[in-house]
Structure formats: C-alpha cells, structure tokens
Amino acid sequence: MAPLFMTLLLAGLISSLAVASSLPGNVSYVAAAGFPTSAFSSYYVSPALPTQEPQPIIYDPVLDHTFPFELTDPDNIPNNHDEAHFPVPPIHMPTRKRYKLVQGVVNNVSSIIRSNSTDHCTKCKTALAAAKPAALHAPGLVPNAMVDLCKAFAFHSNQTCEQDFAINAFGTVWTQVLAFADVEGLDGEYICHSLNKKFCPDPKTSPLDSSSLFPKPKPKNASQLVPKARGERVKVLHLSDFHLDARYAVSSEANCSSKLCCRSDNDNEHSEDKPLVSAPAYGSFKCDTPYDLGLAALQAIGPLTGSGRGKHDEHLAWTLYTGDLVSHDPAPQISKALTQYTETSIYGMFKHYLSGPVFAALGNHDTSPANIDSPHNLPGRLGEQQSWNYEHLAALWQHEGWISRETADEARTHYGGYSVKTHYGLRIISFNTDFWLRSNFLTFINATNPDNSGVFSWMISELQKAEDANERVWIIGHVLSGWDGTNPLPNPTDLFYQIVERYSPHVIANIFFGHTHQDQFMVYYANNGTVQNAQTALATGWIVPSVTPLTNLNSGFRLYEVDTGDFNIYDAWTFYSDVAAYPSLNETGPTFQLEYSTREAYGGAAGWDQDDPLNATFWHRVTEGMEKHLELVTLFNEYQGKKSVKSPACVTPACQKAKVCYMRSGSVALGSQCLQG
Numbered sequence: 001m002a003p004l005f006m007t008l009l010l011a012g013l014i015s016s017l018a019v020a021s022s023l024p025g026n027v028s029y030v031a032a033a034g035f036p037t038s039a040f041s042s043y044y045v046s047p048a049l050p051t052q053e054p055q056p057i058i059y060d061p062v063l064d065h066t067f068p069f070e071l072t073d074p075d076n077i078p079n080n081h082d083e084a085h086f087p088v089p090p091i092h093m094p095t096r097k098r099y100k101l102v103q104g105v106v107n108n109v110s111s112i113i114r115s116n117s118t119d120h121c122t123k124c125k126t127a128l129a130a131a132k133p134a135a136l137h138a139p140g141l142v143p144n145a146m147v148d149l150c151k152a153f154a155f156h157s158n159q160t161c162e163q164d165f166a167i168n169a170f171g172t173v174w175t176q177v178l179a180f181a182d183v184e185g186l187d188g189e190y191i192c193h194s195l196n197k198k199f200c201p202d203p204k205t206s207p208l209d210s211s212s213l214f215p216k217p218k219p220k221n222a223s224q225l226v227p228k229a230r231g232e233r234v235k236v237l238h239l240s241d242f243h244l245d246a247r248y249a250v251s252s253e254a255n256c257s258s259k260l261c262c263r264s265d266n267d268n269e270h271s272e273d274k275p276l277v278s279a280p281a282y283g284s285f286k287c288d289t290p291y292d293l294g295l296a297a298l299q300a301i302g303p304l305t306g307s308g309r310g311k312h313d314e315h316l317a318w319t320l321y322t323g324d325l326v327s328h329d330p331a332p333q334i335s336k337a338l339t340q341y342t343e344t345s346i347y348g349m350f351k352h353y354l355s356g357p358v359f360a361a362l363g364n365h366d367t368s369p370a371n372i373d374s375p376h377n378l379p380g381r382l383g384e385q386q387s388w389n390y391e392h393l394a395a396l397w398q399h400e401g402w403i404s405r406e407t408a409d410e411a412r413t414h415y416g417g418y419s420v421k422t423h424y425g426l427r428i429i430s431f432n433t434d435f436w437l438r439s440n441f442l443t444f445i446n447a448t449n450p451d452n453s454g455v456f457s458w459m460i461s462e463l464q465k466a467e468d469a470n471e472r473v474w475i476i477g478h479v480l481s482g483w484d485g486t487n488p489l490p491n492p493t494d495l496f497y498q499i500v501e502r503y504s505p506h507v508i509a510n511i512f513f514g515h516t517h518q519d520q521f522m523v524y525y526a527n528n529g530t531v532q533n534a535q536t537a538l539a540t541g542w543i544v545p546s547v548t549p550l551t552n553l554n555s556g557f558r559l560y561e562v563d564t565g566d567f568n569i570y571d572a573w574t575f576y577s578d579v580a581a582y583p584s585l586n587e588t589g590p591t592f593q594l595e596y597s598t599r600e601a602y603g604g605a606a607g608w609d610q611d612d613p614l615n616a617t618f619w620h621r622v623t624e625g626m627e628k629h630l631e632l633v634t635l636f637n638e639y640q641g642k643k644s645v646k647s648p649a650c651v652t653p654a655c656q657k658a659k660v661c662y663m664r665s666g667s668v669a670l671g672s673q674c675l676q677g
C-alpha cells in the first residue's frame with residue numbers, strides 16, 4: 001500500500017472506502033465520439049469533418065445579428081478594430097501642435113529614463129508626470145508613442161510592446177490612466193509596480209475606517225440567527241471558466257512557445273514547420289476549450305449529477321457560473337464581437353443542456369479589452385465605455401429566462417452585477433470583481449478609495465436589506481478575494497473582508513469564485529482575521545475548478561447538495577476529465593468522472609458529523625487536520641489541479657504550510673503575509 005494512503009487510513013482520515021451509496025448520479029460518463037449535432041441549428045463548418053473544429057452559426061437574439069464565419073475562422077484570425085475611447089481634451093489643439101507636444105513629452109520621458117537616478121520608484125512616477133500632458137491634450141497619439149518608447153528602451157520584446165500599448169490592445173486604457181490618475185501619489189505607485197515590479201514596491205493595504213461603513217451594527221447574537229435546516233435538499237451546479245475557443249485549430253501546435261496554444265498562428269519557435277504536439281480534437285493542457293470538449297462536459301452533467309430536463313427527471317435547482325467565457329487570445333485579437341459571440345454561444349448551450357436557471361458573474365475575460373471595466377465616475381462617455389457588455393449580458397440572461405426584466409435593469413447599471421431572490425428563497429448577489437483585479441488598469445485611478453466603482457456600497461445596501469428581511473445570501477464573483485493575494489488589489493479586498501465579517505454567518509451562507517481554474521477554498525474569520533480558529537471562522541469562499549484545461553489542468557465542474565432552509569452545503573461532488581487521455585481518443589469522446597466527495601475526503605479530518613453542514617467551521621477544522629497531517633495537503637494539492645498529470649507536486653513542509661495559510665486568507669493583506677511556498 002502506498003505510504004500516503006496508509007497514513008491517511010491510520011489517521012482515520014478516509015471515512016469510507018466504498019463508493020458512497022448517496023452518489024448523485026453515475027460515477028462516470030463517456031461522451032460519444034463525434035459532435036452532438038443537435039446542439040446548434042446550423043453550421044458554417046459541419047461537425048462531420050473530424051480534422052476540423054465545427055463552426056456553429058450563432059444567432060444573437062439580443063443584437064438580432066448572426067455572427068459571420070470570419071470572426072472565428074481559425075486560419076485567419078481578425079485583428080480588433082473596435083472604436084477606441086480616449087479622454088476628451090479640454091481645448092482643441094491643431095494637429096501640428098499635438099505632434100509637437102507629444103514629441104516634447106517623449107523627449108522629456110526619455111531623458112528621465114536615461115537619467116542615472118537609482119530611486120526607480122520616484123523615477124517612474126516622474127516619468128508618468130512628464131507624460132501626463134500628452135494624455136490630456138493629445139490622447140490619440142499616446143498609444144503609438146508608448147509603443148515606440150517601449151521598443152526604444154527594450155522595455156519588453158517588440159511584440160509584447162505592441163500587445164501592451166497598441167491602440168487595439170491596452171493603449172487607450174493606459175492613456176486614460178495617465179490622464180486621470182494621481183500619478184505622483186498612490187495611483188502612481190500602483191501603476192509603476194504594474195509596469196515593472198522593480199520600479200515601485202507593491203503598495204500595502206491602506207488604513208480603512210470601517211466605523212461608518214454599515215447602516216446598522218452587527219447583531220450581537222448573529223450566530224444564533226442562522227436559520228435551521230429544513231431537511232429538503234436540492235442540487236446546485238457550479239461551473240466556471242469555460243473559456244470557449246471557437247478559433248481552436250485541430251492538429252495545430254499544442255506546445256507553442258507562449259500564450260494560448262492550439263492556434264494556427266502560434267507555433268513553437270523550435271519547430272515552426274511541424275507541431276511538436278498536435279492539438280487533439282478535444283483539447284490540450286495549454287489550450288482553451290474547443291466546442292467538442294465543452295459539449296462533452298455539458299452532456300456529462302445530467303448523467304453525473306442525476307439531473308435532467310425531462311418531465312420525470314430531477315431538475316437542477318439552479319446553476320452558478322462564476323465567470324470567464326471568452327478564450328485567452330492575445331490582446332489585439334479580442335474584440336467586442338468575439339465577446340458577444342462567446343456570451344451568446346455559451347449561454348445558449350447552457351440553456352440547451354442545463355435544467356433550472358443559471359446565475360452568472362462577469363469574469364475578467366468577458367469584456368473587451370480583456371480585464372477592463374471602467375468605474376462610472378470616469379468623465380463623460382468613458383464612464384460608460386463597457387455598457388454595451390452589461391446591456392448584452394443582462395438582455396441575454398433575461399432572454400434565457402433566468403432573471404426578470406427588473407433584475408436585468410439592475411445588471412445594466414451595476415456593471416453586470418445583480419441581486420436576485422431565487423424561488424427557493426435564497427438571495428444571490430453577483431458582482432463584478434474586475435474592480436479589484438490588478439490587471440484592470442483603470443483600478444489604479446483613485447486607488448486610495450477602495451470603492452471607486454461603488455460596487456461595495458451597493459453590496460452593503462443589498463446585504464442590509466437581506467438582513468432586515470431575514471434572508472440568506474450567496475455571493476458570487478469571478479476573481480477570488482484572497483488565497484496568495486496575487487490577483488486582486490489589497491484595498492478593495494480589505495473592504496470586502498469587513499463586509500463578509502459584518503454579515504456572516506447569519507446572512508452570508510457561502511461565497512463562490514472561479515478565476516484560478518483550480519480547486520481551492522478560503523475561510524473568512526471574525527476580528528479581521530487576527531484570530532483564526534474554529535470559533536472565529538465565519539464564512540467560506542469556494543473556488544471551483546475550470547472547464548478549460550489551461551493551464552496544465554484537467555477539465556472539471558462541481559455539484560453541491562444544498563438545504564433549502566439554511567442554504568448551507570451538505571456535500572460537494574467534484575467531477576473531472578483526464579486531458580492526458582485526449583490524444584488517443586478515437587472510438588469515444590472524453591470521459592468525465594467523479595473525482596471526490598468533499599465530505600468523504602475531509603469529513604474525517606474535520607471530525608464532522610454526518611448531518612453537519614460543510615460551513616466555515618468545517619473548513620477551518622479541515623485546515624487544522626492538515627496541520628496535523630501534512631499529507632492531507634498533498635491530497636488537497638492533487639484535487640487542486642483536478643488530478644492533472646502536469647500538476648506541480650506539493651510534498652515539502654514549506655509548500656504544505658503555505659497552502660494552509662492561503663486557505664485561511666480571504667484578503668490580499670492576509671494572503672501576502674503567508675510565507676510563500
């Protein structure tokens with residue numbers, strides 16, 4: 001017997017060896033070879049050809065528009081030519097003067113860069129200040145000037161300079177940041193750290209006065225206000241990070257040199273003529289989800305979860321989708337149309353395959369340019385530059401029958417976020433986490449204000465209403481608030497932590513995220529996380545694994561068993577598909593199978609009773625079990641990558657301890673204090 005297995009067994013950590021009798025559905029599902037043609041009504045490229053990705057014809061019911069084949073043609077990927085949004089200069093300047101101004105700015109910035117100052121942070125902020133006049137008075141010329149400067153100083157490779165600063169990538173966004181940020185203050189420190197970690201140190205969490213954040217103080221007896229379980233349990237599906245790649249090229253390079261592989265325009269630099277690894281029809285580790293994989297996953301959901309859309313089937317009570325629909329294309333290939341196409345295609349497939357409503361959060365890839373959402377307080381039209389997307393998503397969700405017209409209107413004004421009461425009585429609050437995402441460069445403007453977008457004051461008012469009405473709430477978002485603290489900005493996650501503490505456990509029952517593509521969780525505690533134990537554990541953040549295999553992961557999804565009285569989770573089943581098997585599939589499609597039941601995997605370690613919910617106390621106890629038996633972290637690590645053969649191991653005490661620390665870190669402030677392992 002393997003030593004790890006033995007240790008776990010002796011420690012009583014594995015509570016049941018037999019496959020539990022209460023499985024929700026079948027243990028595994030093998031997709032049929034070929035493509036479920038009925039998934040779409042018509043095709044540009046028919047699924048009959050095994051060597052090519054099928055190209056369904058997608059009609060957008062919101063825009064009343066059929067997307068052209070050219071948009072997703074894998075052999076001729078179009079570049080983005082969407083309208084560029086620039087700050088409006090206070091006075092009109094003649095063209096010649098504008099060029100002269102930009103030339104002067106470039107000279108000034110260049111001499112600052114060439115200067116021998118060793119204070120890199122001040123130097124960077126001074127250069128930003130010297131560049132600001134160009135962004136204010138000649139904004140349209142700034143992206144090219146930035147690309148030129150980037151190349152001239154070999155800041156990045158020429159290609160990366162284009163992808164960072166060109167007008168059809170992030171050039172217009174950086175121009176807005178230059179124009180509106182306080183470049184010599186805290187904003188400048190965030191900007192400079194983002195441009196290069198060596199320029200300025202990562203700013204720490206700023207002090208937050210939480211005394212007047214909430215309309216009412218927290219009830220003293222909050223933990224007694226948690227409603228009782230009803231004993232009626234329903235099935236809730238959690239999907240995330242689908243990342244559909246409609247431009248996936250079967251037989252192209254699956255081992256490309258950088259970024260997104262399985263693309264006809266992205267080779268391995270050591271083998272430009274012939275792929276080192278040929279992209280299989282069903283997907284690969286460095287690639288996003290081809291239609292064939294996405295549909296295999298969707299077909300597997302019914303049999304594995306024991307649910308279906310038929311009259312006699314048990315329906316899913318609802319599905320959570322925690323964001324990211326669009327593929328990881330290089331910036332110049334992302335467009336408004338590709339975003340709208342993907343939103344329409346995926347939500348249409350969900351409608352076709354899933355029973356019950358889908359409640360979704362907007363992910364950082366569900367916008368164009370990727371990651372970017374602007375706060376409404378940017379001047380003029382700039383505050384509304386992504387409204388086309390909120391309009392589109394809200395109308396699609398309403399079209400599919402998942403939210404009402406009133407809720408759709410709320411999503412239009414709250415950056416795609418909304419608050420909805422399900423017909424079981426649970427309230428779901430979905431919010432746009434791009435306002436704490438480091439790669440949403442617009443968050444560097446007004447960085448001293450942790451709620452520059454207003455998302456959190458809206459969330460507080462929704463939670464207060466829920467408390468007043470004795471409702472329980474699930475919060476859903478895309479980018480996780482903590483873990484190792486690398487993805488979000490510190491100040492908004494510190495604010496969120498205070499909100500979670502104020503409204504847990506009596507109002508907030510659970511929190512859900514995606515984004516990392518991995519299977520993780522985080523516990524939030526009382527007293528701003530200063531004392532972390534079973535008594536102070538208040539709420540859990542569940543991070544669900546992705547459908548996409550990118551990066552080096554297997555494909556997966558999860559089912560929760562939920563009580564309709566307390567809306568706690570009583571078990572969670574995670575399913576996965578082994579991506580390493582795809583190259584040899586010829587008689588069947590992919591297999592999806594049960595990976596583990598959370599209660600079975602960790603219940604013993606937590607000393608948890610059969611009838612107790614998998615709440616924050618449970619998860620804290622799991623982390624205590626891990627501290628006692630570090631091998632349990634190794635099991636967690638196996639699940640973290642969905643049993644991928646490519647997952648990095650976590651067998652050293654340093655790695656194991658770091659992970660336990662991340663599990664207890666619901667904010668950047670906490671996660672960044674962990675000894676990284």
Ligand SMILES: *[C@@H]1O[C@H](CO)[C@@H](O)[C@H](O)[C@H]1NC(C)=O
Nearest residue numbers: 101102103104105108130133
């Ligand atoms: C360049 O810097 C000089 C010295 O600080 C300043 O006088 C001048 O206005 C700057 N030029 C531009 C175009 O901003």
Ligand SMILES: *[C@@H]1O[C@H](CO)[C@@H](O)[C@H](O)[C@H]1NC(C)=O
Nearest residue numbers: 110111112113114115116117
């Ligand atoms: C910076 O230092 C180098 C060599 O140390 C020198 O050649 C150059 O002139 C200096 N530049 C400035 C702007 O002082």
Ligand SMILES: *[C@@H]1O[C@H](CO)[C@@H](O)[C@H](O)[C@H]1NC(C)=O
Nearest residue numbers: 148150151152154157158159
């Ligand atoms: C990068 O671009 C600059 C300016 O266009 C050019 O001088 C340089 O040769 C290019 N470098 C490479 C490696 O292509």
Ligand SMILES: *[C@@H]1O[C@H](CO)[C@@H](O)[C@H](O)[C@H]1NC(C)=O
Nearest residue numbers: 219220221222223224225226
């Ligand atoms: C909690 O406290 C409030 C007043 O602060 C009281 O009205 C309520 O009955 C208490 N509830 C429980 C379950 O103790």
Ligand SMILES: *[C@@H]1O[C@H](CO)[C@@H](O)[C@H](O)[C@H]1NC(C)=O
Nearest residue numbers: 255256257268269270276277
């Ligand atoms: C993938 O490419 C890298 C170099 O880019 C190479 O080292 C590696 O061996 C390749 N793997 C396979 C399986 O071809």
Ligand SMILES: *[C@@H]1O[C@H](CO)[C@@H](O)[C@H](O)[C@H]1NC(C)=O
Nearest residue numbers: 025026027302303304306307
């Ligand atoms: C479960 O698998 C059995 C065969 O092993 C099959 O007959 C049955 O239809 C499957 N159930 C579902 C829901 O697919």
Ligand SMILES: *[C@@H]1O[C@H](CO)[C@@H](O)[C@H](O)[C@H]1NC(C)=O
Nearest residue numbers: 180375377378379445446452
């Ligand atoms: C910065 O914050 C202030 C105060 O909240 C606000 O008036 C202003 O519009 C914000 N500026 C931008 C560009 O977001």
Ligand SMILES: *[C@@H]1O[C@H](CO)[C@@H](O)[C@H](O)[C@H]1NC(C)=O
Nearest residue numbers: 505537538612613615616617
């Ligand atoms: C979790 O459930 C246990 C068992 O019912 C309970 O004692 C504990 O207070 C709960 N914890 C939270 C944070 O609700």
Ligand SMILES: *[C@@H]1O[C@H](CO)[C@@H](O)[C@H](O)[C@H]1NC(C)=O
Nearest residue numbers: 581582583584585586587588
């Ligand atoms: C795939 O086809 C080849 C040739 O027909 C066969 O030898 C091989 O066993 C098949 N592989 C699988 C997984 O069915």
Ligand SMILES: *[C@@H]1O[C@H](CO)[C@@H](O)[C@H](O)[C@H]1NC(C)=O
Nearest residue numbers: 205207208210494528669670
């Ligand atoms: C919460 O704790 C973190 C350190 O973990 C600290 O940076 C932050 O300022 C604290 N927040 C509040 C509101 O006290």
